[in-house]
């Protein structure tokens with residue numbers, strides 16, 4: 863990986879917005895790992911037709927505890943963004959938001 867602001871996926875390379883613009887050194891390997899998980903979740907959501915191409919993970923103690931994607935279409939809920947869904951999932955600790 864040459865550019866700290868890029869995350870490679872199975873379909874090629876896509877740009878991921880950095881949380882620290884102008885400070886690519888702040889984006890570390892662990893961030894790449896978790897961002898990659900979020901991107902994979904976004905792909906899964908699109909493949910399922912659940913909503914827009916967005917994924918989010920909640921990380922605790924260096925581990926992904928929840929991985930969710932946009933559920934706006936499936937739930938007909940305009941608030942079901944990936945990050946909102948992930949927060950709800952953490953709170954409920956249920957797996958009903960995941961598609962397999």
Ligand SMILES: [Zn+2]
Pocket residue numbers: 943944945946
């Ligand atoms: Zn959002």
